[in-house]
Amino acid sequence: MSDHHSHNDHDHHEEEGPHASFSGYMIGFLASVFLTAIPFWLVMGDVFTSQNVTVMVILAFAVVQIVVHMVYFLHMNFHSEGGWNMLALIFTAVLLFITLFGSLWVMYHMNANMMPGM
Amino acid sequence: MSTTVSTTVSTNETGKREFLVTGEHHVANGTLLGFWLYLMSDCLIFAALFATYGVLSSAYAGGPTGAELFDLPLVALNTTFLLLSSITYGFAMLQMQQKKVKGTMTWLMITGFLGLCFLAVELYEFQHMIHLGAGPQRSAFLSAFFALVGTHGLHVTFGCIWLVTLLVQINKHGLNTANRRRVYCLSMFWHFLDVVWIGVFTFVYLMGSMS
Numbered sequence: 475m476s477d478h479h480s481h482n483d484h485d486h487h488e489e490e491g492p493h494a495s496f497s498g499y500m501i502g503f504l505a506s507v508f509l510t511a512i513p514f515w516l517v518m519g520d521v522f523t524s525q526n527v528t529v530m531v532i533l534a535f536a537v538v539q540i541v542v543h544m545v546y547f548l549h550m551n552f553h554s555e556g557g558w559n560m561l562a563l564i565f566t567a568v569l570l571f572i573t574l575f576g577s578l579w580v581m582y583h584m585n586a587n588m589m590p591g592m
Numbered sequence: 593m594s595t596t597v598s599t600t601v602s603t604n605e606t607g608k609r610e611f612l613v614t615g616e617h618h619v620a621n622g623t624l625l626g627f628w629l630y631l632m633s634d635c636l637i638f639a640a641l642f643a644t645y646g647v648l649s650s651a652y653a654g655g656p657t658g659a660e661l662f663d664l665p666l667v668a669l670n671t672t673f674l675l676l677s678s679i680t681y682g683f684a685m686l687q688m689q690q691k692k693v694k695g696t697m698t699w700l701m702i703t704g705f706l707g708l709c710f711l712a713v714e715l716y717e718f719q720h721m722i723h724l725g726a727g728p729q730r731s732a733f734l735s736a737f738f739a740l741v742g743t744h745g746l747h748v749t750f751g752c753i754w755l756v757t758l759l760v761q762i763n764k765h766g767l768n769t770a771n772r773r774r775v776y777c778l779s780m781f782w783h784f785l786d787v788v789w790i791g792v793f794t795f796v797y798l799m800g801s802m803s
Binding site: 491492493494495496499500502503506507510513514517518525528529532533535536539540543544547548555558559562563565566569570573574576577578581 | 625629632636639644646664675678683776779780783787794
């Protein structure tokens with residue numbers, strides 16, 4: 475059995491996570507600081523007179539920031555885990571979209587059409 | 593490193609000896625993919641809570657509104673803690689890639705400290721709101737608010753517990769394969785919570801402060 479102990483020395487065939495780099499983290503961090511500060515400034519400083527414009531802009535910032543975090547912090551790309559990571563993410567995004575917008579859309583119309591005297 | 597691997601010897605029907613090295617012959621990165629799938633299921637829990645909050649966000653029942661309750665400078669402070677903890681976790685990962693145990697542990701401790709700061713501010717906020725009579729039972733809006741933000745806070749709490757456990761394990765066994773895998777998994781968990789928080793501060797706090 476002793477001659478098989480050499481197995482143990484090279485067993486760990488690089489089960490390594492994603493390769494992270496300092497510049498990647500710094501880009502992600504600076505981008506997220508920027509993408510957080512601007513929405514807070516827009517709301518706290520009442521920059522736009524129209525509330526709808528503010529809502530649209532801060533939602534757009536949130537979407538961009540989520541993508542930045544996915545790429546620079548969670549190291550998402552199309553070939554990690556043989557593409558399965560991305561496939562799971564896309565599937566979740568579809569369910570998320572249906573849940574969120576479906577609920578809001580249905581409940582908004584329920585309120586608008588079914589509440590008496592509103 | 594070899595301490596995590598055990599070798600079992602067995603004899604099969606043909607009498608040939610087989611050597612089974614546990615921990616080998618599994619799909620590379622299988623754990624990380626599995627953990628990612630868990631995070632995606634977690635994402636759906638948050639999607640349901642966000643949808644609930646979205647539907648109920650103006651059901652004030654005559655109680656206080658978000659604009660009256662939310663303290664944006666405090667939320668900005670909390671967001672800063674979480675963002676900083678993301679970059680410090682990144683530094684821990686970089687130290688780990690260079691196989692520096694001390695550096696990894698130091699940055700993980702700083703990350704945990706920032707996580708605790710976040711929790712402290714959030715608990716203060718909750719306590720303050722409940723003190724004002726704006727607890728979860730006041731209106732549907734507040735029920736949805738506490739359910740959503742509280743679930744996120746609970747995740748951060750468990751992240752901190754995991755982090756402390758991991759620090760003990762690294763201190764005991766060093767950066768072996770199992771511990772490196774755990775650091776990667778917690779990294780995903782931690783950054784995922786940050787992503788959820790982007791949704792929370794935008795959808796709940798910023799949009800709530802406007803109406």
